[in-house]
Amino acid sequence: MGETILVVDDDLQTVKLISLLLQRKGYRTLPATSGVQALAKAQTEQPDLIILDVMMPDLDGLEVCRRLRANPRLSAIPILMFTAKAAVGDKIAGLQAGADDYLTKPVHPAELISRVEALLQRAARPKAQATARAHAATIGFLGVKGGVGTSTVALNTAATLALGGGHLPPAVRTSPPDFQAPQVLLADLAPHGGLAHLLRLSQGLGLPGLLARPPRELDPPTIEKHLTRHVSGLRMLLTPYAPRPVMLSAAHIQVIARHLAALSDYVLFEMGHTLDDGARTLLGELRYLVLVMEPTSLCLLHARELIQILLQIGWVLQQLGLVVVNRAVSGIALTRRQIEEALSLELIGFISPAPDLAHRAVDQGVPIVMLQPESPLAEQFRELARRLVALTR
Numbered sequence: 001m002g003e004t005i006l007v008v009d010d011d012l013q014t015v016k017l018i019s020l021l022l023q024r025k026g027y028r029t030l031p032a033t034s035g036v037q038a039l040a041k042a043q044t045e046q047p048d049l050i051i052l053d054v055m056m057p058d059l060d061g062l063e064v065c066r067r068l069r070a071n072p073r074l075s076a077i078p079i080l081m082f083t084a085k086a087a088v089g090d091k092i093a094g095l096q097a098g099a100d101d102y103l104t105k106p107v108h109p110a111e112l113i114s115r116v117e118a119l120l121q122r123a124a125r126p127k128a129q130a131t132a133r134a135h136a137a138t139i140g141f142l143g144v145k146g147g148v149g150t151s152t153v154a155l156n157t158a159a160t161l162a163l164g165g166g167h168l169p170p171a172v173r174t175s176p177p178d179f180q181a182p183q184v185l186l187a188d189l190a191p192h193g194g195l196a197h198l199l200r201l202s203q204g205l206g207l208p209g210l211l212a213r214p215p216r217e218l219d220p221p222t223i224e225k226h227l228t229r230h231v232s233g234l235r236m237l238l239t240p241y242a243p244r245p246v247m248l249s250a251a252h253i254q255v256i257a258r259h260l261a262a263l264s265d266y267v268l269f270e271m272g273h274t275l276d277d278g279a280r281t282l283l284g285e286l287r288y289l290v291l292v293m294e295p296t297s298l299c300l301l302h303a304r305e306l307i308q309i310l311l312q313i314g315w316v317l318q319q320l321g322l323v324v325v326n327r328a329v330s331g332i333a334l335t336r337r338q339i340e341e342a343l344s345l346e347l348i349g350f351i352s353p354a355p356d357l358a359h360r361a362v363d364q365g366v367p368i369v370m371l372q373p374e375s376p377l378a379e380q381f382r383e384l385a386r387r388l389v390a391l392t393r
């Protein structure tokens with residue numbers, strides 16, 4: 001408590017109202033009624049969070065956001081966009097400009113406060129865990145139950161990012177000359193493994209070699225030697241499929257996750273579908289967690305329980321996203337809206353049924369996004385990748 005929040009809106013009444021709500025919760029507030037004023041106050045006061053209106057006469061919120069993000073002294077300040085614009089396109093523009101979260105007017109005071117608290121918590125987390133951790137965006141993929149497509153989603157999202165962050169299909173990409181695809185790592189820490197199977201790989205899988213050593217002997221060069229390189233540019237830490245779950249010690253998981261984060265821009269972790277001790281340890285190393293599910297009522301039950309556990313152990317909704325994989329065409333599938341409403345969680349990806357393509361991809365050991373980059377499925381993975389880039393910035 002006691003953090004300073006800069007409240008920016010060209011309507012003075014709105015500034016006053018929001019400030020009052022925040023002050024009641026013990027926050028210090030600073031007012032600004034224009035974009036220019038907002039930038040000036042951000043410079044001089046270094047607030048802990050900025051609530052930013054989008055439509056303002058002199059300098060709009062998107063531009064303020066871009067300028068803040070481009071300034072190394074101010075770039076880490078969390079930004080909550082606050083606006084009357086409710087269209088999806090505007091929301092995306094806000095996120096692309098660098099906003100951390102987005103609220104549309106009118107907002108319920110409790111929602112405003114909970115988003116503010118979540119953003120402040122998220123900002124404090126990396127500081128608390130600074131240690132050896134570098135700047136990689138660490139993202140976990142956890143199935144709400146088995147067989148829902150978790151490995152497929154993790155692999156295809158990782159390959160998409162490695163191919164260029166999911167900006168355009170690789171075949172039609174016209175990147176600027178200085179464009180560089182981010183460094184992406186994918187680690188299979190699921191108790192059963194399984195990622196290698198999707199790529200038809202069985203030799204030279206590195207994880208068992210690392211687990212055979214005591215954690216203190218593991219350093220980044222050693223870990224790097226155990227990675228498998230994929231044609232997409234993706235580097236992977238793989239393990240053979242294990243019919244019986246393999247227990248990874250917390251110490252191994254922590255050391256491996258931290259060193260991987262130092263080796264790359266993005267580290268994606270396939271976590272399987274059980275929240276065992278290993279997965280719980282890994283959670284502490286993640287910036288964002290993707291829950292994968294099918295659009296069925298059984299998955300909804302599993303998801304609800306999982307989300308409840310996650311909230312109990314200190315996760316906030318803003319760090320959690322849902323990806324729904326609709327593997328089979330079925331009249332009883334739940335809609336996106338039903339799922340979002342039932343779980344109060346944002347759906348950041350929706351993958352439609354493509355049994356033939358999914359089957360061929362596994363058969364040939366090629367990620368779907370590379371086997372058929374022009375397919376709707378590949379586009380859905382690119383959308384998901386773009387969303388994750390924005391969410392973990």
Ligand SMILES: Nc1ncnc2c1ncn2[C@@H]1O[C@H](COP(=O)(O)OP(=O)(O)OP(=O)(O)O)[C@@H](O)[C@H]1O
Pocket residue numbers: 143145146147148149150151152153194273325326327328351352353354355356358359362
């Ligand atoms: N969009 C899709 N449409 C149809 N089938 C799909 C789709 N995505 C994945 N599949 C298929 O569903 C099966 C399960 O996928 P996957 O192995 O990714 O799930 P998982 O949750 O990792 O499973 P497990 O719990 O066994 O590790 C695979 O045969 C995969 O090819």
Ligand SMILES: [Mg+2]
Pocket residue numbers: 150151152190193194195272
């Ligand atoms: Mg799997």
